[in-house]
Amino acid sequence: MIWRGVLHEYRAYLPFADNVQIVTLNEGNTPLIAAPRLAQALAPGAGMKLYLKYEGLNPTGSFKDRGMTAAITQAVHEGARAVICASTGNTAASAAAYAARASLRCLVLVPEGKIALGKLAACLAYGAEVISIAGSFDDGLAMVREIVQRQPIALVNSINPWRLEGQKTGAFEICDQLGGRAPDWHCLPVGNAGNITAYWMGYKQYNRGLPRLLGGQAAGAAPIVYGRVIEQPETIATAIRIGNPARWQQALDALDESDGQITAVSDADILAAWRQLAHLEGVFVEPASAAGVAALRQQIAAAQLDPQDKTIVCVLTGHGLKDPDAAIAQAAPPHLLPAQTAALEAYLLRK
Numbered sequence: 001m002i003w004r005g006v007l008h009e010y011r012a013y014l015p016f017a018d019n020v021q022i023v024t025l026n027e028g029n030t031p032l033i034a035a036p037r038l039a040q041a042l043a044p045g046a047g048m049k050l051y052l053k054y055e056g057l058n059p060t061g062s063f064k065d066r067g068m069t070a071a072i073t074q075a076v077h078e079g080a081r082a083v084i085c086a087s088t089g090n091t092a093a094s095a096a097a098y099a100a101r102a103s104l105r106c107l108v109l110v111p112e113g114k115i116a117l118g119k120l121a122a123c124l125a126y127g128a129e130v131i132s133i134a135g136s137f138d139d140g141l142a143m144v145r146e147i148v149q150r151q152p153i154a155l156v157n158s159i160n161p162w163r164l165e166g167q168k169t170g171a172f173e174i175c176d177q178l179g180g181r182a183p184d185w186h187c188l189p190v191g192n193a194g195n196i197t198a199y200w201m202g203y204k205q206y207n208r209g210l211p212r213l214l215g216g217q218a219a220g221a222a223p224i225v226y227g228r229v230i231e232q233p234e235t236i237a238t239a240i241r242i243g244n245p246a247r248w249q250q251a252l253d254a255l256d257e258s259d260g261q262i263t264a265v266s267d268a269d270i271l272a273a274w275r276q277l278a279h280l281e282g283v284f285v286e287p288a289s290a291a292g293v294a295a296l297r298q299q300i301a302a303a304q305l306d307p308q309d310k311t312i313v314c315v316l317t318g319h320g321l322k323d324p325d326a327a328i329a330q331a332a333p334p335h336l337l338p339a340q341t342a343a344l345e346a347y348l349l350r351k
């Protein structure tokens with residue numbers, strides 16, 4: 001069967017009207033990559049079966065496309081002419097792409113100076129109207145929530161229930177890829193908490209067993225961990241630089257029901273996990289995407305999670321090329337050589 005995107009694939013599990021016209025970029029069907037070297041580094045000899053759900057391979061480079069195909073499909077079905085969202089970048093890029101495909105006007109509000117280069121480039125390329133605000137994602141979300149009360153424009157942040165409907169297909173795919181069963185643990189980064197909420201919905205609906213959930217929040221932006229709004233969230237993982245998540249309560253419910261955990265991971269730990277993903281497994285992600293792996297690493301090291309013979313999936317939410325500045329800042333610069341083979345040979349043989 002040819003893959004035609006998550007809404008066609010899982011139509012029977014989604015509450016769309018029969019006559020809906022699906023707006024898709026053939027998102028989903030992302031690989032579940034075995035990660036034996038990373039597993040060995042995190043838990044030597046434990047027989048942990050670790051898998052990476054590489055959501056950076058979606059059409060706009062992040063997991064957001066699963067929910068956006070659903071939100072834009074429904075917006076068109078309801079007659080919308082324009083859509084709006086606040087975003088740390090990935091939601092904006094995804095909204096911009098699907099809105100272009102549906103000929104909708106698209107406005108995206110992003111925090112000035114705090115959006116990774118690849119995301120900004122994509123929003124502009126897709127022809128969205130990019131509004132840079134001198135404030136945080138949370139400020140932007142408050143603004144868009146208010147404007148949609150006054151103006152005929154559809155909100156496509158994950159407050160929109162259709163976003164979760166599309167997003168939950170990630171859980172279906174993981175179960176299918178594991179041969180029809182859920183993993184023991186499901187690890188992921190948490191920002192606005194739409195993804196953790198949607199995955200839990202998906203696992204419950206699909207009925208292939210339930211994982212325990214492990215969420216990682218950046219320590220400088222960990223409102224759910226600390227139980228209070230963070231007025232000025234700060235982290236290198238700009239995607240999850242969020243101080244007041246819209247799906248806060250649903251995330252707590254999902255953690256409670258799954259007997260899961262949410263933990264704060266430092267930027268240094270996020271970057272250590274980010275580096276291991278690239279160096280040990282050849283998987284390049286944006287920093288936020290490594291927060292789930294960092295949480296797993298931390299919980300295993302603290303003996304809070306027993307990895308023995310467990311099947312564990314870490315969702316890697318966004319591609320590394322989203323944030324080239326972060327990648328370059330973490331590495332030594334390239335080696336400069338004259339364009340001469342002798343110089344190359346000397347370099348190769350240097351002690």
Ligand code: AN7
Pocket residue numbers: 062086087088089090091092158189190191192193194195196239240286288289317318
């Ligand atoms: C790479 O794009 O909130 O907990 O506005 O881009 O569902 O918010 C992005 C979030 C994790 C957190 N990883 O997911 C936005 C936005 C990446 C992300 C998250 C985001 P949620």
